[in-house]
Amino acid sequence: MTELHKIRVEVNGALVERTVEPRRLLSDFLREDLGLTGTHVGCEQGICGACTILLNGRAARSCLIFAVQVDGAKVMTIEGLSNSGAVRHLQDLFSKHRALQCGYCTPGMIVVAYDLLQHLPSPTAQEIRDGMSAALCRCTGYVGIIEAVTEAARERVAAVDCATPVHMTSD
Amino acid sequence: MKPAPFNYRAPDKLTEALDLLATYGSDAKVLAGGQSLVPAMNFRLNRFALLIDINRIRELEYIRIDGQVLRIGALTRHRDIEMSPLVREHAPLVAEAVRHVAHLPIRTRGTIGGSLSHADPAAESPAIVLALDGTLVLQSRTGARSVRATEFFQGMFSTALQPNELLVEIQLPVAQPGQRFAFEEVSRRRGDFAIVGVGAMVNLQHGRISQARFAACGVGTGPVRLRAAEQLLEQQVPTAALFARAAAAAAAAVDPQTDIHADAEYRRRLLAGLVERVGMRAAGLSEGAKRD
Ligand SMILES: Cc1cc2nc3c(=O)[nH]c(=O)nc-3n(C[C@H](O)[C@H](O)[C@H](O)COP(=O)(O)OP(=O)(O)OC[C@H]3O[C@@H](n4cnc5c(N)ncnc54)[C@H](O)[C@@H]3O)c2cc1C
Ligand code: FES
Ligand code: FES
Numbered sequence: 432m433t434e435l436h437k438i439r440v441e442v443n444g445a446l447v448e449r450t451v452e453p454r455r456l457l458s459d460f461l462r463e464d465l466g467l468t469g470t471h472v473g474c475e476q477g478i479c480g481a482c483t484i485l486l487n488g489r490a491a492r493s494c495l496i497f498a499v500q501v502d503g504a505k506v507m508t509i510e511g512l513s514n515s516g517a518v519r520h521l522q523d524l525f526s527k528h529r530a531l532q533c534g535y536c537t538p539g540m541i542v543v544a545y546d547l548l549q550h551l552p553s554p555t556a557q558e559i560r561d562g563m564s565a566a567l568c569r570c571t572g573y574v575g576i577i578e579a580v581t582e583a584a585r586e587r588v589a590a591v592d593c594a595t596p597v598h599m600t601s602d
Numbered sequence: 603m604k605p606a607p608f609n610y611r612a613p614d615k616l617t618e619a620l621d622l623l624a625t626y627g628s629d630a631k632v633l634a635g636g637q638s639l640v641p642a643m644n645f646r647l648n649r650f651a652l653l654i655d656i657n658r659i660r661e662l663e664y665i666r667i668d669g670q671v672l673r674i675g676a677l678t679r680h681r682d683i684e685m686s687p688l689v690r691e692h693a694p695l696v697a698e699a700v701r702h703v704a705h706l707p708i709r710t711r712g713t714i715g716g717s718l719s720h721a722d723p724a725a726e727s728p729a730i731v732l733a734l735d736g737t738l739v740l741q742s743r744t745g746a747r748s749v750r751a752t753e754f755f756q757g758m759f760s761t762a763l764q765p766n767e768l769l770v771e772i773q774l775p776v777a778q779p780g781q782r783f784a785f786e787e788v789s790r791r792r793g794d795f796a797i798v799g800v801g802a803m804v805n806l807q808h809g810r811i812s813q814a815r816f817a818a819c820g821v822g823t824g825p826v827r828l829r830a831a832e833q834l835l836e837q838q839v840p841t842a843a844l845f846a847r848a849a850a851a852a853a854a855a856v857d858p859q860t861d862i863h864a865d866a867e868y869r870r871r872l873l874a875g876l877v878e879r880v881g882m883r884a885a886g887l888s889e890g891a892k893r894d
């Protein structure tokens with residue numbers, strides 16, 4: 432008989448406590464135990480990226496982590512990122528550039544794009560392509576996705592450039 | 603599918619993990635970044651009584667210089683190696699190659715120790731550690747032993763690790779003046795496993811190659827040292843013609859596998875092209891057509 436484990440995790444800013452079997456994948460824990468079905472599951476082998484979440488602020492595949500491992504950690508899912516408004520603009524740009532069709536890949540795409548822009552505030556075109564290759568889309572052909580992330584990156588750079596002098600004078 | 607049931611321990615001390623390994627032996631499995639193990643578990647390719655999660659053992663996560671040796675703790679993430687100024691300065695070949703390991707969300711979890719222990723013949727890190735003639739420190743409850751990379755890798759997904767041992771540290775000689783490095787690979791997309799990859803160190807002294815170290819992934823059952831190329835290059839004046847001969851010698855000496863990704867002949871051709879390219883670049887004869 433497998434031993435059960437009690438875990439305490441901060442999910443989208445709220446503390447949750449559950450008892451889990453060690454083999455419970457974080458992706459299934461989020462979807463089935465917490466009802467957070469925005470995290471999608473495609474391959475369960477790390478390849479498709481649909482299940483990507485933020486673990487302690489860094490993008491990770493929730494299908495390759497056991498729920499028992501995140502005891503004491505912070506998990507942010509697409510629901511948390513959406514509700515807080517953190518990815519609102521990326522979502523609008525995905526819509527504007529037709530970066531989704533069926534939408535299955537979209538939660539993972541948004542998390543990957545968000546993480547990419549956190550790590551590389553002004554990525555080159557090649558860095559965007561390389562970075563977004565961390566998730567697969569079977570519908571769009573990627574062109575709209577790349578355009579959406581490119582526009583988000585460009586606007587960020589513009590916003591930072593404008594903000595800099597203000598920030599410097601206020602120091 | 604989902605993994606078969608198992609019990610779980612996450613010790614935060616190395617000694618506790620070694621005690622568990624001593625008790626359970628091959629009934630236990632070590633979990634590092636999980637980026638290779640968990641996919642296999644999800645497909646029920648393996649089954650065991652106890653999963654020993656080493657992610658809480660912080661003493662295994664470090665990068666430091668100790669005299670002429672760069673020491674990397676087994677639990678160090680690919681991403682942290684990629685971002686480390688110490689690695690960039692003292693092991694530039696590692697810094698260049700690690701950027702080719704998987705995608706960012708995988709690199710932030712996956713560890714160098716897991717990559718070496720897993721010994722995937724297509725993985726970059728085993729080939730790099732072999733090219734640099736690195737040493738691996740394996741520890742069990744009864745003590746530690748050092749194993750050279752040449753003896754550590756023993757074929758398809760197989761290493762010198764015993765069931766009661768943990769890989770704890772990777773030791774690499776620090777780069778010396780005159781040594782130049784290059785890594786390149788061919789893969790379908792950035793972040794995919796290499797079809798073939800080659801890492802090289804060329805030591806140039808007074809216009810001659812005093813020492814050459816070449817190793818490849820994707821052309822055998824494990825990482826492969828390209829000794830035929832090395833022997834041809836050493837003591838010679840580097841020229842394009844010399845690297846072309848070394849490339850042909852390397853390709854003739856390997857025995858690649860045919861699989862769904864590429865057949866043996868194609869891998870041999872890739873190897874020849876890559877040996878020439880990294881050799882030329884390391885020797886300063888080309889700016890190197892860096893793929894990107
Ligand atoms: C989509 C995808 C793409 C990938 N692409 C690449 C790529 O291009 N190149 C590449 O090299 N890799 C790639 N990987 C694999 C990735 O680099 C893994 O991180 C790595 O192979 C294994 O490291 P890990 O820490 O995740 O190990 P785990 O998956 O946790 O473990 C792997 C094996 O090593 C054993 N092990 C782990 N640590 C130790 C230790 N310290 N001592 C003893 N045994 C140990 C485990 O028991 C297990 O058998 C990819 C993975 C995915 C999911
Ligand atoms: S379901 Fe996790 S990467 Fe595909
Ligand atoms: S929109 Fe259908 S998979 Fe991307």
